[in-house]
Amino acid sequence: xxxxxxxxxxxxxxGFFVLAVIILVSAWMVSHARRITHAxxxxxxxxxGVAGVFVLLGADFLAGGQVLVYVGAIAVMFLxxxxxxxxxxxxxxxxxxxxAGTGSAAAGGTGTRKVWFVLAGLVTVGFxxxxxxxxxxxxxxxxxxxxAAGPGTxxxxxxELFTTFLVPFELASVVLLVAMVGAIVLVAREREEEVx
Amino acid sequence: MTLLEKTMAAAALPPALLENIWLVPALPLASWVVITFFxxxxxxxxxxxxxxxxxxxxxxxxxxxxxxxxxxxxxxSGGHWLTLGPVELRMGFTVDSLGAVMLLVVSxxxxxxxxxxxxxxxxxxxxxxxxxxxxxxxxxxxxLVLADNFLLLLISWEVMGLCSYLLIGHWFEQAWPRMxxxxxxxxxxxxxxxxxxxxxxxxxQTGTFNIADITRSAAEGHLGPAVITIAAVLLFAGAVxxxxxxxxxxWLPDAMAGPTxxxxxxxxxxxxxxxxxxxxxxxxxxxxxxxxxxxxxxxxGFTALFAATIATVxxxxxxxxxYSTVSQLGYMMLGLGVGGFVAGVFHLVTHAFFKALLFxxxxxxxxxxxxxxxxxxxxxxxxxxxxxxxxLAGAAALAGIPPLAGFWSKDExxxxxxxxxxxxxxxxxxxxxxxxxxxxxxxxxxxxxxxPRDRHRYEHAHESPLSMTGPLVVLGALAVxxxxxxxxxxxxWLGHFLDFxxxxxxxxxxxHDAAAHAAHGAAGHGAAALVMPIAIGSAVLGILVGYAVYGxxxxxxxxxxRAFRPIYTLFKNKYYVDELYQVVFVRPSVRLAEMCGIFDxxxxxxxxxxxxxxxxxxxxAAGEFDxxxxxGAVNGLADGTVAAGRQLRRAHxxxxxxxxxxxxxxxxVSLLALLxxxx
Amino acid sequence: MIDLHHAIVLGVLLFAVGLxxxxxxxxxxxxxxxxxxxxxxxxxxxxxxxRLAAVSGTAQAAVPGQVFAIFVMTVAAAEVAVGxxxxxxxxxxxxxxxxxxxxxxxx
Numbered sequence: 007x008x009x010x011x012x013x014x015x016x017x018x019x020x021g022f023f024v025l026a027v028i029i030l031v032s033a034w035m036v037s038h039a040r041r042i043t044h045a046x047x048x049x050x051x052x053x054x055g056v057a058g059v060f061v062l063l064g065a066d067f068l069a070g071g072q073v074l075v076y077v078g079a080i081a082v083m084f085l086x087x088x089x090x091x092x093x094x095x096x097x098x099x100x101x102x103x104x105x106a107g108t109g110s111a112a113a114g115g116t117g118t119r120k121v122w123f124v125l126a127g128l129v130t131v132g133f134x135x136x137x138x139x140x141x142x143x144x145x146x147x148x149x150x151x152x153x154a155a156g157p158g159t160x161x162x163x164x165x166e167l168f169t170t171f172l173v174p175f176e177l178a179s180v181v182l183l184v185a186m187v188g189a190i191v192l193v194a195r196e197r198e199e200e201v202x
Numbered sequence: 203m204t205l206l207e208k209t210m211a212a213a214a215l216p217p218a219l220l221e222n223i224w225l226v227p228a229l230p231l232a233s234w235v236v237i238t239f240f241x242x243x244x245x246x247x248x249x250x251x252x253x254x255x256x257x258x259x260x261x262x263x264x265x266x267x268x269x270x271x272x273x274x275x276x277x278x279s280g281g282h283w284l285t286l287g288p289v290e291l292r293m294g295f296t297v298d299s300l301g302a303v304m305l306l307v308v309s310x311x312x313x314x315x316x317x318x319x320x321x322x323x324x325x326x327x328x329x330x331x332x333x334x335x336x337x338x339x340x341x342x343x344x345x346l347v348l349a350d351n352f353l354l355l356l357i358s359w360e361v362m363g364l365c366s367y368l369l370i371g372h373w374f375e376q377a378w379p380r381m382x383x384x385x386x387x388x389x390x391x392x393x394x395x396x397x398x399x400x401x402x403x404x405x406x407q408t409g410t411f412n413i414a415d416i417t418r419s420a421a422e423g424h425l426g427p428a429v430i431t432i433a434a435v436l437l438f439a440g441a442v443x444x445x446x447x448x449x450x451x452x453w454l455p456d457a458m459a460g461p462t463x464x465x466x467x468x469x470x471x472x473x474x475x476x477x478x479x480x481x482x483x484x485x486x487x488x489x490x491x492x493x494x495x496x497x498x499x500x501x502x503g504f505t506a507l508f509a510a511t512i513a514t515v516x517x518x519x520x521x522x523x524x525y526s527t528v529s530q531l532g533y534m535m536l537g538l539g540v541g542g543f544v545a546g547v548f549h550l551v552t553h554a555f556f557k558a559l560l561f562x563x564x565x566x567x568x569x570x571x572x573x574x575x576x577x578x579x580x581x582x583x584x585x586x587x588x589x590x591x592x593x594l595a596g597a598a599a600l601a602g603i604p605p606l607a608g609f610w611s612k613d614e615x616x617x618x619x620x621x622x623x624x625x626x627x628x629x630x631x632x633x634x635x636x637x638x639x640x641x642x643x644x645x646x647x648x649x650x651x652x653x654p655r656d657r658h659r660y661e662h663a664h665e666s667p668l669s670m671t672g673p674l675v676v677l678g679a680l681a682v683x684x685x686x687x688x689x690x691x692x693x694x695w696l697g698h699f700l701d702f703x704x705x706x707x708x709x710x711x712x713x714h715d716a717a718a719h720a721a722h723g724a725a726g727h728g729a730a731a732l733v734m735p736i737a738i739g740s741a742v743l744g745i746l747v748g749y750a751v752y753g754x755x756x757x758x759x760x761x762x763x764r765a766f767r768p769i770y771t772l773f774k775n776k777y778y779v780d781e782l783y784q785v786v787f788v789r790p791s792v793r794l795a796e797m798c799g800i801f802d803x804x805x806x807x808x809x810x811x812x813x814x815x816x817x818x819x820x821x822x823a824a825g826e827f828d829x830x831x832x833x834g835a836v837n838g839l840a841d842g843t844v845a846a847g848r849q850l851r852r853a854h855x856x857x858x859x860x861x862x863x864x865x866x867x868x869x870x871v872s873l874l875a876l877l878x879x880x881x
Numbered sequence: 882m883i884d885l886h887h888a889i890v891l892g893v894l895l896f897a898v899g900l901x902x903x904x905x906x907x908x909x910x911x912x913x914x915x916x917x918x919x920x921x922x923x924x925x926x927x928x929x930x931x932r933l934a935a936v937s938g939t940a941q942a943a944v945p946g947q948v949f950a951i952f953v954m955t956v957a958a959a960e961v962a963v964g965x966x967x968x969x970x971x972x973x974x975x976x977x978x979x980x981x982x983x984x985x986x987x988x
Contacts, residue, residue, distance in 0.1 A: 018883060019883055022883045022887065022888075026887075026891045029891070029895060030891075030894055030895065030898060033895055033898040033899060033902070033918050034898055034902075036899075036902055036911070036914050036915060036918060037898075037901070037902025037903075037905060037906050037911060037914075037915055038902075042908065042910055042911065045911055045914060046914065049914050049917065049918070052895075052918055052921065053917075053921065056895075056921050056924070056925060059888070059891070059925060059928075060925075060928055062883060063883075063888060063928050063929060063932045064932055064935065064943070065928045065931070065932070065943070065947055065950075067947070068924075068928060068947050068950055068951070071951060071954060072924075072954070075954045075957075075958055076917070076921070076954070076957075079958060080917060080957065080958060080961050083961055083962065083965060084910070084913075084914065084961070084965070087910070087965045087968070087969060088910065090969075122905075123905055125863060126859070126863060126901060126904035126905050127901060127905075129863050129866050129867050129870065129904070130866070130897050130900045130901040130904065131897070132867075132870045133866045133867075133869060133870045133873070133897070133900065134893050134894070134896065134897035134900075136870050136873040136874060136877065137873065137893050137896075138890065138893055139873075139877060140873055140876060140877055141889060141893075143877060146885065146886065146889065159940075159943065159944070159947060162940070162941055162943075162944045163944055163947055163948060163951075166944045166945065166948055167948060167951070170945075171948050174952060178952055178955040178956075181955065181956065181959050182955060182958065182959050184959075185958070185959030185960075185962045185963050186962060188962075188963050188966065189962040189963050189965070189966035190966075192963070192966035192967060192969075192970050193966045193969055193970065858912075858980050859903070859904050859907070859912075859980070862903065862904060863904060866900065
């Protein structure tokens with residue numbers, strides 16, 4: 007009984023670490039998976055994992071939003087884009103050609119690419135390390151932030167969104183509209199030319 | 203509505219307008235937005251939108267001016283913008299007498315230029331873009347003169363810089379405008395950086411960007427003398443860049459690559475005047491530092507004489523006017539620097555009218571004969587009556603012939619300089635007045651009088667359409683009468699007006715206006731009696747000499763050139779300043795760019811090609827350097843700009859990711875600095 | 882218990898992985914995906930700090946941070962839509978998705 011109680015108390019922590027591992031491994035695979043379609047599926051996994059962490063952090067509305075927007079819309083958009091055009095073949099073919107060592111246009115040679123990878127890695131590690139160091143030095147308060155069942159966040163968020171953040175909210179919708187129109191204009195141009 | 207109610211409504215109008223003065227810059231801004239978004243649909247109608255907006259601004263500006271006259275005190279409006287930690291930033295506008303006068307000048311000149319452009323730019327490929335940018339420029343300039351804080355002033359300042367860049371490079375298909383636009387942008391940037399540091403310094407010392415507040419704390423002695431001097435000199439550096447003062451004057455003559463109406467509006471009447479305006483606006487800071495004032499006066503005086511000498515030998519219509527502009531802006535700076543606040547601002551106002559007029563006539567002439575080369579003109583007075591007479595009014599105003607506009611303001615400046623006791627500066631100013639009269643006479647004779655030197659061009663010459671001559675006539679009339687409000691005939695009304703507005707809390711209290719003192723004091727009458735004949739005399743002498751050489755041809759031009767060969771060459775090559783910059787700034791930066799390029803190549807190519815390439819690059823660069831030195835630095839800055847671009851573009855690999863690496867490496871370095879210094 | 886530090890570190894690591902991915906690959910679509918990962922990392926931080934505010938204060942205090950995350954999501958969606966459209970258009974016209982081949986503007 008007491009063991010089970012302990013386990014139940016530990017469950018969020020364990021869940022967090024499991025999710026963290028899933029997120030990081032999948033994120034790594036997004037850039038390293040052989041095929042672009044696989045990368046897209048790993049991306050979905052990252053999004054879902056982050057949604058799980060949101061739940062653990064008591065942001066239930068956001069977790070729902072995350073699943074809807076990222077998994078439901080953005081990831082699907084990626085997959086559609088990959089499938090509708092021949093992106094898949096082009097990118098896979100090019101990746102293979104690249105791996106065979108024909109070299110890329112600008113980087114020139116596999117040796118250069120290795121140098122580039124090292125440089126990119128150094129910058130990334132340096133940046134992340136410095137951010138962590140800055141956080142450590144800035145005296146971030148340690149505090150348990152695990153899930154504590156409370157009232158849902160949907161209602162408070164809605165209240166704030168439609169009062170305090172009304173103007174940004176409306177602007178965001180305009181941004182979305184503009185993006186939508188822009189995307190349609192960009193993609194539809196070719197068909198227009200065909201009609202002519 | 204009864205008469206009483208009507209009167210009361212009319213009386214309520216000015217405060218309402220003055221509190222909503224943002225409308226004035228908002229109108230052209232809206233026009234810019236409309237033109238940008240409905241570019242194709244508007245077509246030629248873009249010009250109507252732009253012109254209507256500016257005319258609207260003009261009406262509002264006049265109303266605001268009248269309103270301010272009635273109310274008699276400055277009106278501020280604005281509100282909270284942003285909270286940065288403990289500091290609350292406010293954005294707002296102020297209409298005071300200085301602002302109102304400038305508002306009037308800017309909107310009048312801008313309206314004239316808009317109308318003129320309708321005819322001048324007709325059939326241009328980027329007609330809409332031209333009017334859109336012109337609107338944006340007008341809006342920025344109007345916002346600048348109304349800004350009550352350095353932040354808004356800086357924003358407008360930079361927007362104007364951008365518009366200037368776009369408009370100089372309007373015909374970017376050709377190499378010259380493209381280069382000129384870059385040169386203008388880069389050169390002014392040098393001053394802008396100093397100015398930003400100056401504003402930041404004032405902000406850290408006073409905790410506010412509000413100009414009136416800063417002026418007040420300067421007057422109350424909250425700022426150390428060193429701070430005031432440094433800040434004032436830094437601000438002045440910005441003004442030096444924008445107003446094309448020595449040593450940052452090199453961009454303005456090249457800026458003539460833009461369309462002529464743009465030269466008239468931006469590079470003669472308004473934007474370049476923004477530097478002078480900045481000094482005038484922050485006069486409350488400058489006047490507490492004798493060193494800063496002296497710097498302003500010396501740079502101004504030197505520039506005035508320096509540019510005037512170059513103007514005497516230029517053979518391009520617009521280049522003569524361009525150097526004349528540099529010279530006159532120096533005059534204004536000189537006036538401000540010796541304590542003649544009213545004199546400097548007065549000259550700013552009158553100069554805006556007649557210099558815009560002169561540029562527009564140059565456009566009208568080139569429209570008719572298809573060139574700006576004055577040695578291919580001549581005798582055009584017979585063909586272009588309106589252009590000639592308006593040009594004559596402008597030229598006489600610039601030369602300082604009483605009672606035209608330029609005479610009164612120039613006289614005020616000379617009086618102020620005389621009163622300050624700096625004799626060298628005074629005689630420099632007199633020499634400049636002489637040279638000004640001389641080169642304007644030379645220009646008049648070569649372009650409009652005498653025999654036509656190019657038969658073919660002369661035959662094709664014709665008067666410009668009404669949309670071009672109309673603005674000329676309006677500006678010509680202003681060139682004649684604009685000096686009167688500040689003249690002795692109207693009791694120095696402008697001076698009193700600028701005073702009552704309490705533009706400068708410190709100034710009205712201290713009342714250290716040398717010009718006002720010199721003009722009103724008992725000793726002042728003596729000074730005026732001495733200075734005025736000198737001013738008139740130098741102008742008349744300049745005209746006589748110019749007419750003798752170019753009108754009556756008493757001396758042959760060639761023999762004059764032969765007699766003064768060394769000086770002529772020096773003037774003709776603009777004192778080799780461009781060449782000096784080529785050697786001192788451009789070439790090292792090219793070398794630096796080369797080094798960057800080499801570094802970049804080595805990172806990307808690995809070390810394989812590196813060493814060989816470095817050797818080749820270095821020897822090639824050395825060889826190139828040799829060639830350039832031997833050739834003399836004849837081709838000047840243009841070559842350097844090309845070379846710099848060619849080398850610098852290597853840093854632009856075209857690879858998004860290398861930019862991204864640079865971005866994050868930069869962020870990492872900033873973090874490191876943060877860790878090091880702050881945490 | 883989940884400590885704030887854990888969540889923040891997870892966010893930083895996710896950001897780093899995304900950044901490294903965006904730097905190492907030349908496939909434009911993949912770069913876009915990696916940018917999404919970075920945006921997610923940012924959201925994670927927002928929510929963590931919001932949570933911190935909520936734990937030490939009232940539940941209401943968590944709201945602004947979460948609202949910010951919502952805005953980030955909006956921008957992300959817009960960015961993906963436009964970004965993918967641009968990539969599709971480039972692919973149609975030039976048959977290339979690798980950004981090292983997309984360098985017409987290089988001087």
